[in-house]
Amino acid sequence: MTQVTAVSADIVLHNAFVVTMDGALTVLRDGAIAVVGDRIAAVGPSADVLGAFPGAAQTLNLAGRILLPGFVNTHVHTSQQLARGIADDVDLMTWLHGRIWPYESHMTEEDSYASTLLCGIELIRSGLIDKQRHMCSVWYGRPVLSFLNRYAQTSSNLMNSTVPMHLNIFVFVIQWQSQKDLYEKHHNTADGRIRIWFGLRQIMNATDRLLLETRDAAQELNTGIHMHIAEIPYENQLVMRMKKIDHGTVTYLEKIDFLRNNLLAAHSVWLNESEISHFSNAGVKVSHCPASAMRMLGFAPIREMLDSGVCVSLGTDGAPSNNRMSIGLLNKL
Ligand SMILES: [Zn+2]
Numbered sequence: 001m002t003q004v005t006a007v008s009a010d011i012v013l014h015n016a017f018v019v020t021m022d023g024a025l026t027v028l029r030d031g032a033i034a035v036v037g038d039r040i041a042a043v044g045p046s047a048d049v050l051g052a053f054p055g056a057a058q059t060l061n062l063a064g065r066i067l068l069p070g071f072v073n074t075h076v077h078t079s080q081q082l083a084r085g086i087a088d089d090v091d092l093m094t095w096l097h098g099r100i101w102p103y104e105s106h107m108t109e110e111d112s113y114a115s116t117l118l119c120g121i122e123l124i125r126s127g128l129i130d131k132q133r134h135m136c137s138v139w140y141g142r143p144v145l146s147f148l149n150r151y152a153q154t155s156s157n158l159m160n161s162t163v164p165m166h167l168n169i170f171v172f173v174i175q176w177q178s179q180k181d182l183y184e185k186h187h188n189t190a191d192g193r194i195r196i197w198f199g200l201r202q203i204m205n206a207t208d209r210l211l212l213e214t215r216d217a218a219q220e221l222n223t224g225i226h227m228h229i230a231e232i233p234y235e236n237q238l239v240m241r242m243k244k245i246d247h248g249t250v251t252y253l254e255k256i257d258f259l260r261n262n263l264l265a266a267h268s269v270w271l272n273e274s275e276i277s278h279f280s281n282a283g284v285k286v287s288h289c290p291a292s293a294m295r296m297l298g299f300a301p302i303r304e305m306l307d308s309g310v311c312v313s314l315g316t317d318g319a320p321s322n323n324r325m326s327i328g329l330l331n332k333l
Contacts, residue, residue, distance in 0.1 A: 007041070009034040009053040014046040016062035021069050033067060071327040073123060075226075075266045075287035075315025079104055079112055081119035084319035092232045092296055100320060119325060123316075126326035176213065183221065197264075200227040203249045204235060211258050218262055229253070229265040231297050236270050250275035259284050266315065269293060269300040276301065280308040287315040291322035 011034070018031030020043055032049035034042040034056065042049050050059070080100065087099035107115070179198055187196040198214045200206050218225045229249050230236060236248025243252045250271055253259050261283030268286045271279070279286065286305060293299050305312050316325045 007036055009036050009041060009056040011035045011058040011060060012049055012053050012056040013060050013062055013067060014050055016046075016065050016067045018043060018067045019069070031067070072313065073316055073325075073327050074264065074285075074313040075289055075317055076119065076123070076325065077318030078116040078119040079107065080318030080320050081115040081122070081325075082111060082319075084323070087320040090296075093234065095296065095320070119319070122325040126324065176210070180217070183223070187221075187223070195223065197224040197226050200225065202228040202231065202235065203239060203252070208256060211253070212256065215258050215260060219260065224262045224264060225260075226264045226266065229268050230270045230275075231267045233270055247272055247275065250278055254278040254282070261285075266317075267292070267297055267300065268305075269298045271301060271305075273304070276304055276308050276310065279305070279310050283311075285311045285313065288312050289315040289317040289321070291324075292317040295321055 012032055013035070014030075014032035016028075016031055016033075018028040018033065020026045020028065020031075028043075028045060030046045032042075032044065032046040033040050034049050034053045042052060080103075083100065083103050086103060087095045090099065183196045183198075186194055188194070198218050200211065200214055203211075214225055239245065239249050239252050240247065243255075245251050245255065248270060250259075250268075251274070254275075259278060259282035263282070263284045264287055265279070265284055266287045267289060268279070278284075286300070288300055288302055302312055314327055316322050316327060319325065
């Protein structure tokens, strides 16, 4: 039995399948945990834990149910919770240009607040989610995240190359300043539960300057970057044509020295063998979202990434890409 202290417990949960996620990935068939305050004080066989905490305020027999550690959701768009169902059965470019960006660009502060609140409620209600990593397109959701009492790494999406060239620099300055303002205002707030990362939507609407200044600022501030990378074949084809390289986004990002170990790449479906090595060598992490992969992106080379040492996690993505905000259900896909 793993026991932290020998004080009396507030609650002992016993007779459960306890998935410990310890170094040996131990699963206890008749296991128990003792909780003291907001901490797990002991994990072990039911008989041992019950014996160590005979005076527990509450004892609950779980009758063979499963006890798991909390999940971390590494990719979700809290701003899209009100958009469930508006972009079914379309390809990604239609999904973005015809449905999601028009929806997001018309959101009010009130819409954003409601969307983030609903998203958080659904994530918590789906159970087993303890810490979440959010990607908000509109920042009004942040007070909600602290209200929901969860951990969150949040970022807003920067885009500057979808405007005419002569306006590009103005968009860059405005967006970049808003991102820095967000960092200064919200980073490490709510008792450290909210941390601000820099968000880049995707390479198709980011200039090299935006990419590289984001890289440098994130490094300087010791924070992370979240970005959709290599989502669809069209993205790779566009990058090959525009940048005159022999493969897609990851090849180009490696060429301009953008890849770092503080980068969390969303999806990353269309990588070849050498691009997987680039991720592995740089320590880039990947958020794999099975629901959106099955819906419109295709399936990422997860086995190959894991074999080459890339850290791969799970994300739900936003409501228009996934009908359920549940990490637990993703395990069944
Ligand atoms: Zn996404």
